[in-house]
Amino acid sequence: MANKNNNNTVMQNKTMIVISIIILIGIFFGMKYTYNQSQNNKTVTLSENQSVLFKRDSSFTIGPDNAKVQLVEYFDPACETCSQFHPYIKDILEKNKDKIQLVLRYAPLHKDSDKVVVMLEATKKQDMFLESIEASFKTQRNWAGHDGHNLNNLWGTLSDLGLDMDKLLEDMKDPELMKIVIQDIEDGRKLGATKTPSYYVNGKPLQQFGLQNLKDLIQSEMDK
Amino acid sequence: MNLNIRISTKIIFLCFLVASSATLGSLFFSDIMGFIPCNMCWYQRIFMYPLSILFLINLLYPDDNVYKYTFPIVVVGLLFAIYHNLLMLDIIPESIVPCSSGVPCSTEYISWFGFITIPSLSFIAYFMLFILLVFGKEK
Numbered sequence A: 001m002a003n004k005n006n007n008n009t010v011m012q013n014k015t016m017i018v019i020s021i022i023i024l025i026g027i028f029f030g031m032k033y034t035y036n037q038s039q040n041n042k043t044v045t046l047s048e049n050q051s052v053l054f055k056r057d058s059s060f061t062i063g064p065d066n067a068k069v070q071l072v073e074y075f076d077p078a079c080e081t082c083s084q085f086h087p088y089i090k091d092i093l094e095k096n097k098d099k100i101q102l103v104l105r106y107a108p109l110h111k112d113s114d115k116v117v118v119m120l121e122a123t124k125k126q127d128m129f130l131e132s133i134e135a136s137f138k139t140q141r142n143w144a145g146h147d148g149h150n151l152n153n154l155w156g157t158l159s160d161l162g163l164d165m166d167k168l169l170e171d172m173k174d175p176e177l178m179k180i181v182i183q184d185i186e187d188g189r190k191l192g193a194t195k196t197p198s199y200y201v202n203g204k205p206l207q208q209f210g211l212q213n214l215k216d217l218i219q220s221e222m223d224k
Numbered sequence B: 001m002n003l004n005i006r007i008s009t010k011i012i013f014l015c016f017l018v019a020s021s022a023t024l025g026s027l028f029f030s031d032i033m034g035f036i037p038c039n040m041c042w043y044q045r046i047f048m049y050p051l052s053i054l055f056l057i058n059l060l061y062p063d064d065n066v067y068k069y070t071f072p073i074v075v076v077g078l079l080f081a082i083y084h085n086l087l088m089l090d091i092i093p094e095s096i097v098p099c100s101s102g103v104p105c106s107t108e109y110i111s112w113f114g115f116i117t118i119p120s121l122s123f124i125a126y127f128m129l130f131i132l133l134v135f136g137k138e139k
Helices: A002-049 A082-097 A115-128 A129-138 A151-160 A165-171 A175-191 A211-222 B010-031 B040-058 B066-088 B118-135
Strands: A060-062 A070-075 A100-105 A197-201
Touching: A002 A165, A002 B010, A002 B040, A060 A129, A070 A082, A070 A211, A070 B010, A082 A100, A082 A129, A082 A211, A082 B010, A115 A129, A115 A151, A115 A165, A115 A175, A129 A151, A151 A165, A175 A197, B010 B040, B010 B118, B040 B066, B040 B118, B066 B118
Parallel strands: A070 A100
Antiparallel strands: A060 A100, A070 A197
């Protein structure tokens, strides 16, 4: 008899344990949902008030200004995921010509990335910006490092592209370039672009990172 | 030192709640709110996460040995938590802590009511576990 009672309490205990686990996990996901929702609202209100956070006059864009979808990418030239995503982004742009505009913004999170970004920004004056970015993505493993970059190797990559390196060196001295970079960093911080790449589609942040999720978000804006 | 101490089921259940809340809470800070954990936080996580599993296993398959396995882990975690809080309060200088992951351990991510920070939450959790295990002996 005593044994049976004992079994009953063990069973009751187990039920209580299972219920408490479910409650704990429920609270976790509930808070996750609430938090994401509030972050989302924050960015949406930010974007309504300050569309400049997504695109400055200095920002590099691909696609028409009046495109239905504005895709903003905060990237770091040294970020591996950015380089892996780049071909897919180009593919998306290719498939939706005239309907989508890509805005590239800097988020130089790695050490020395700000110097790389200034170098890339200077290539704009020779109209070689996109080519330079793509070349630096391709040769990333030769120059990018977690404790600082090998700028000489990147310099070599850019000179192989046929850039006028003397002009580039001269252009890089322009203090305006650093101002653009600092502006991008500030805008990124305000938007909460703490990871690269960070995507914003018509002002909406990509909640769950992933190529398919990005495609879905773009599609949902496209269908509006 | 006698480690053969029987802890009552209710106390173990409370311990489980504390440990699993701390586990899920720290995951919330890092994975949802996107705070990067510093080295010290990682050491405290290392000792907190298995506690939630150990207490859970003991609840589901009870025996008298849970104190023996969990108390040492709680003590080590508590020492890390004390150390980290001393860092935050500027009692110990930061430079002697190896913080190579890029986030200094004295970074304050949250500050609720002026005194609740992530390290202080960690300390509270470890301290509660410590008290529960020390005073939770079955009479």
